[in-house]
Amino acid sequence: MRPPLPLALLLPLFVQAQIPIADARELPVGTAVTIRGIITNGSELGGIRYVQDGTAGIALFPGTGSQSGFAPPRGADVTATGVIKRFNGLLELDPITSYTVHATGLPLPTPQHIGPLQMGPANEGMLVRMTNCQFSATGNFTANTIPFTSNGQQGVVYLRSGHPLVGTPIPPGPVDITGIVSRYTTSDPPVGGYQLLPRDAADIVAATGIAITSAVTQDAIMADGFTLQWTTNISGTAHVAHGPTPALGTHTTAPGTATQHAVTLTGLPPASFHYARAYAVADGDTAWAPMGLYSTASSVPGHVRAYFNKSVDHNVALTTLADVLTNAFDDTVRAHIDAAQATIDYAVYNTSFVGIANALNAARARGVQVRVISEGSTSNGALDNLHPDIPVLLRTDGAGSGMHNKFIVIDAELPAAAHTITGSTNMTNASLFNDANNLVIVYDQALARAYRSEFEEMWGGSGPQPNPAQSRFGGAKTDNTPHLFNVGGTLIAAWFSPSDGTAQRIIEVLGAADHSIEFALFAFTHYGMADALIDAEDAGVNVRGIIEGDDLSTGLFNYLQSGGVLVNPDQVPMTLHHKYAIVDRADPGSDPLVITGSHNWSHNADNHNDENTLIIHSATIADLFYQEWHARWSTSVGITTHTRTHGLRVWPNPAQDVVLVRTDAALNVPTHVRVYDATGRLVQQTGVNGMGPWAIPVADLRSGLYTLSIVQGDVVRHAPFVRE
Numbered sequence: 001m002r003p004p005l006p007l008a009l010l011l012p013l014f015v016q017a018q019i020p021i022a023d024a025r026e027l028p029v030g031t032a033v034t035i036r037g038i039i040t041n042g043s044e045l046g047g048i049r050y051v052q053d054g055t056a057g058i059a060l061f062p063g064t065g066s067q068s069g070f071a072p073p074r075g076a077d078v079t080a081t082g083v084i085k086r087f088n089g090l091l092e093l094d095p096i097t098s099y100t101v102h103a104t105g106l107p108l109p110t111p112q113h114i115g116p117l118q119m120g121p122a123n124e125g126m127l128v129r130m131t132n133c134q135f136s137a138t139g140n141f142t143a144n145t146i147p148f149t150s151n152g153q154q155g156v157v158y159l160r161s162g163h164p165l166v167g168t169p170i171p172p173g174p175v176d177i178t179g180i181v182s183r184y185t186t187s188d189p190p191v192g193g194y195q196l197l198p199r200d201a202a203d204i205v206a207a208t209g210i211a212i213t214s215a216v217t218q219d220a221i222m223a224d225g226f227t228l229q230w231t232t233n234i235s236g237t238a239h240v241a242h243g244p245t246p247a248l249g250t251h252t253t254a255p256g257t258a259t260q261h262a263v264t265l266t267g268l269p270p271a272s273f274h275y276a277r278a279y280a281v282a283d284g285d286t287a288w289a290p291m292g293l294y295s296t297a298s299s300v301p302g303h304v305r306a307y308f309n310k311s312v313d314h315n316v317a318l319t320t321l322a323d324v325l326t327n328a329f330d331d332t333v334r335a336h337i338d339a340a341q342a343t344i345d346y347a348v349y350n351t352s353f354v355g356i357a358n359a360l361n362a363a364r365a366r367g368v369q370v371r372v373i374s375e376g377s378t379s380n381g382a383l384d385n386l387h388p389d390i391p392v393l394l395r396t397d398g399a400g401s402g403m404h405n406k407f408i409v410i411d412a413e414l415p416a417a418a419h420t421i422t423g424s425t426n427m428t429n430a431s432l433f434n435d436a437n438n439l440v441i442v443y444d445q446a447l448a449r450a451y452r453s454e455f456e457e458m459w460g461g462s463g464p465q466p467n468p469a470q471s472r473f474g475g476a477k478t479d480n481t482p483h484l485f486n487v488g489g490t491l492i493a494a495w496f497s498p499s500d501g502t503a504q505r506i507i508e509v510l511g512a513a514d515h516s517i518e519f520a521l522f523a524f525t526h527y528g529m530a531d532a533l534i535d536a537e538d539a540g541v542n543v544r545g546i547i548e549g550d551d552l553s554t555g556l557f558n559y560l561q562s563g564g565v566l567v568n569p570d571q572v573p574m575t576l577h578h579k580y581a582i583v584d585r586a587d588p589g590s591d592p593l594v595i596t597g598s599h600n601w602s603h604n605a606d607n608h609n610d611e612n613t614l615i616i617h618s619a620t621i622a623d624l625f626y627q628e629w630h631a632r633w634s635t636s637v638g639i640t641t642h643t644r645t646h647g648l649r650v651w652p653n654p655a656q657d658v659v660l661v662r663t664d665a666a667l668n669v670p671t672h673v674r675v676y677d678a679t680g681r682l683v684q685q686t687g688v689n690g691m692g693p694w695a696i697p698v699a700d701l702r703s704g705l706y707t708l709s710i711v712q713g714d715v716v717r718h719a720p721f722v723r724e
Contacts, residue, residue, distance in 0.1 A: 018079065022055035025091055025121070029084050033093070036079040039072045040108055040127050040180060044164050044199050047071070048092075050125050050180045051078060052109050057125030059092035059182070061085075066095035074199075077102040089190030090183040091124060111178050115290030116148075116155025117501070119181045119194035120478055129178045130155070130196065131287055132211035132233075138172070141165045145195060148177070151230075151289055152215025154504075158182065158195040165201060174207040174233075189399055191475035191498050191607040209285030210236045216278045216289045219262075221486035223270040223297045228278050229262045230289060236282030238263050246275050246291065257282070270299035271415065271445040273453075273482055295446045295482035300415045302444030302487040304621055307332060309425075310436045310572065312627040313634065318586065319620055322627040329425060329432045329439060334359040336410060336441070341417055343369045345409040345455040347610075349401070349598070350378040351427040357385040364390055371466075373458050375402040379428070393459060393466040395473045400608030403458070403473060406598040407612050412452045418445035422597055422612055424522070424579050434574040436520075436632060438625070440596055440614065444487040447494060451612070453481045454496050458610060474498060474608055490618045497611035502599055507532040509583060509615060514590040518629045519545035519581040520570070523600040524555045534563035546629075546636050548576040562693055564662050566651050571636045582629060585622040592622035648710055649693075654722035657699040661708060662692035669713035676707045698723050 017034065024033045037053035049060045049072060060080055062070040072078050079100045082093025111129040119128075130150040137146055143161040147154065157179065159165055177198055185193025198204055211233045220227040228240055238261035243249040254263045261280060268274060274296070278289040309329045312322040325332055330353060337344060337359040344363055351357065351374060364370045364387055374380050376394035378401075383392055395403035406425055411417040425437040442448075457477055460467030472478075477499040485492045495502040503526055510517060510532040517536055524530065524547050537543040547557055549569040560567045570576035579600050584590035597613035599605045616622075649662045661673060673696055675684040683701065688694045696708070701723045710717045 020055040021051070021053050021058050021125075024084065024093075025056055025058060027084055029086055031084045032081065032097070033084060034079065034081040035093070036077070038106055038109060039074055039076040039078055041197070041199050042074040043071065045180075045197060046160055046162075050182075051080065052126050057123070057127070057180070059090055059094075059125055060096055061087070061092050061094040062096050063094040065097070067098055070096045070099060072099070072101050073104055075106045075108060076104045077106055086190065088183070089185035089187070089193045091121075113288040113290075115150050116153040116194075116196075117479065118290050119155065119196070121476075122478070123181045124183060124194070126181055127178065128181055128196070129176060131176045132174050132207055132213060133177045134174055135170050137170055139170060140167050141170055146170070150177075151212045153290070156195050157198055158184070159198075165198065165204070168201065171204060171206065174211055175204050176207050178203040187399075187475070187607060189397060189475050189608075207233075210234050210280055210282040210287045212278075212280065212287045212289050216292060218292075218294050218484050220264070221295070221297050221484065221491075223299050225264060225266040225268045225296060226294060227262050227264045228276060228294075229260070230278055230280075231260050232280045232282075232287060233259070234282055235259050236261075236280040236287075238278070238280055240265065240276050240278050242274050242276035244272070244274060248275060248277065268296050270296055271418075271449055272296050273449070293480065293482050295450065295485060297486040298415060298418075298445040300445065301489070302419075302442065302447070304443070304487060304490060304492070304616060304618065305441045306621055306624045307439040307441075308437075308628045309433065309439075310628070311631045313630040314627060316630045317627055318623045320624065322624040325439075327433055329437070330355050330427075332439065333408070333421060333427070333432075336408070336419070336421060337363055339417075340368045340410045342411050342414060343371075343409075345371050345412070345452055345459075347373040347403065347405040347407050347455050347458065348427050349375050349404045349406060350380050351383055352379050352381045353427050353429055353432055354382045354385050356427045357382040360390060361385070361387045369464055371455070371459060371464065373403060373405075373455065373466075375404065377402055382427070391465050393468070393471065395458070395610065397473065399474050400604035402609060404598055404600075404605065404609040405612050407451055407455075409448050409451045409455060412445065412448040415445050418448040419443040420448050420451045422451075422614065424577050424596065424598065430574065431577060435577040436570070436572045436575070437577050438580060438596060438628065440616075442487060442492065442614070444485060444492075446482075447485045447487060447492060450481045450485070450494055454612070473610055477610070490616065490621075492617070493615040495613045495615070497599060497605055497609055497613070498607050501606075502611065502613050503528055503601075503606040505615070506581075506595055506599075506601070506613070509593065509595060510536055510581070512591070513541045513583045515541060515584050515587050517541055517543045517545075517581060517583055518585070518626060518633070520576060520578040520629055520632055521545065521581075521601050522548045522575065522577045522579060523602050523605075524557070524560075525602040526606065527556065527559075529601045530556045530560055530563070530565075533560060533565050537564045544633065545581075546570045546576060546632055550575070561660065564649055564651075564660075564693060568633075568636050568652075570632060572632065576632065580625055580629075582622050582625050585619070585626045588619045591617060592619040593617045594621050594625045596625070648708075648717040648719045650708055650719040650721050653720075654724040655698055656724050657697065658695045659698050659708065659721055660693045661696055661710065662694070663710055663712075663717065672711045674709045674711060675701070676709065677701075678705050 037051040179196040179198040376396035460471035580596040599611040
């Protein structure tokens with residue numbers, strides 16, 4: 001049972017005449033409103049009702065204090081008055097203080113065709129339809145959340161106890177699902193939690209005719225256009241509806257019929273954003289993909305620079321030597337601010353280095369528009385030195401780390417000058433000079449415009465002054481920027497948190513690694529990312545990493561180590577503040593890349609904070625970061641390696657007190673770990689179970705070379721290790 005409504009909310013802020021549901025959704029919690037629309041569900045979802053007009057949808061719940069008897073049927077035209085409330089993330093009117101049923105049996109609104117990733121505030125409470133859905137579970141439906149995929153996107157349906165579908169078979173093949181977009185999340189402010197509510201068996205029908213069977217991908221990004229690719233289950237004609245706004249308006253069609261589709265859009269302006277929706281047609285049937293937002297390339301080919309403030313190891317360089325700025329990080333940032341010609345959009349978690357504030361003041365004095373966003377709960381002493389004419393917007397809701405971005409967008413509207421400064425560095429003395437950090441500068445107008453769009457979503461508009469009424473932080477933001485960019489031939493993906501599902505994007509990249517992953521992280525508390533590293537290690541990828549030593553007690557250090565990942569605490573005198581990973585650096589044929597930005601590998605970063613992440617597909621950038629990583633690794637763990645031989649893994653190597661051991665297969669026979677010294681003498685034997693990892697004490701052994709053997713029946717595996 002829901003808790004009774006607090007007395008304060010029974011005294012509404014104000015009551016007004018009937019308004020569109022979209023307007024009601026923008027009003028503060030506690031406001032009494034009157035709306036009118038069509039009811040889209042009945043008792044199959046319990047006492048709650050969802051109502052929809054031509055502008056939006058919202059939930060109606062007959063909470064404590066509601067007018068008795070509120071149970072309008074599906075298809076009823078209803079006027080309802082109630083109090084705006086947010087219950088477990090879902091916006092609803094609760095209680096319903098009065099209502100009128102004008103008519104019943106009316107047609108329901110036409111469901112919008114969307115994908116799981118498009119579920120959000122814009123369609124919460126509305127009827128939608130998702131095509132080509134596949135459930136991963138088998139058997140019968142239960143009262144629970146049930147995952148599914150739709151055209152390459154992940155989503156969940158939710159069935160309450162007593163729902164008509166509970167106990168019926170889960171369809172084994174592709175289906176189309178109609179349902180209501182709802183939400184359940186316990187985070188405050190609410191983040192994610194969107195789920196689809198089918199109402200009965202009629203809402204889940206076998207996919208007939210043509211269906212889209214893959215996610216739509218963008219390729220061949222040029223200054224005047226790009227190509228969208230996808231697949232279908234049967235041959236059909238390929239089309240893309242596109243335009244500068246979600247209204248679309250232009251259609252492009254590829255000739256012929258096929259199951260693998262590619263439609264190229266041309267004649268578009270450079271560094272411009274375009275909404276596009278792919279669809280395919282066969283025998284009069286149409287399959288729609290979700291709408292996406294895409295960018296063309298810049299008219300001036302861009303490039304990427306990476307800088308580090310601690311030593312690097314040039315001896316491991318494959319190509320270009322990495323740049324070390326040591327005590328000149330601030331000079332580099334200030335030089336870029338000093339070179340700004342028109343605009344500076346500054347979104348940095350904390351700023352205590354006065355030199356940065358002075359540079360921003362100087363930019364304002366020469367006519368540059370300067371806008372500043374920061375976090376209100378952290379040290380920002382240098383912002384007090386800003387000229388009063390420089391507007392500053394602080395995030396103050398206290399959720400997570402808040403506005404944790406570290407980016408500066410300069411001259412976004414000047415094709416030859418536009419660039420973005422990002423990385424792990426805050427503008428503080430510690431971050432600039434003491435802590436281990438990276439700066440990445442991307443010279444590219446398209447990416448700069450995307451970062452500016454993210455800035456302006458938090459800013460509340462495109463004007464010189466912030467608009468707090470329209471400002472969106474954290475879970476209130478939406479996924480409203482393009483994600484792929486061609487920067488002078490380098491593919492870069494940009495993701496923002498928490499709206500873009502950044503953690504899942506990182507997990508997908510880690511899961512695609514072929515040979516190696518190296519990481520250096522300030523905070524690591526996200527189990528999904530940890531499992532991705534453990535899975536990669538199990539698949540034969542050489543995974544090694546460093547975590548800030550202060551995070552070991554609260555993070556996943558032991559979890560990673562127990563999973564077979566070679567991970568060590570850093571030995572940087574101050575703080576290892578990086579948030580990067582390197583994938584397949586030494587194999588250009590595998591897609592070498594770097595993940596970096598402000599996003600710690602944590603739950604808060606993915607669900608609460610404002611964060612920015614770049615995935616840079618570049619062998620050169622991967623090599624630069626590897627030189628930095630190898631220097632940190634050598635400092636932290638010396639020559640420690642991870643021995644893997646014949647299905648047996650032994651780490652750390654050399655070892656001091658304990659050596660961890662794991663096999664790649666568990667045999668149903670007694671298992672023994674045996675340790676032999678350099679002369680072949682058995683010096684230790686231990687019985688173990690399962691696959692490991694097992695912690696074998698070696699502190700009592702003398703320094704030297706040993707062989708560790710796993711004996712499982714007739715199967716014996718050996719691996720050498722060194723006792724320091």
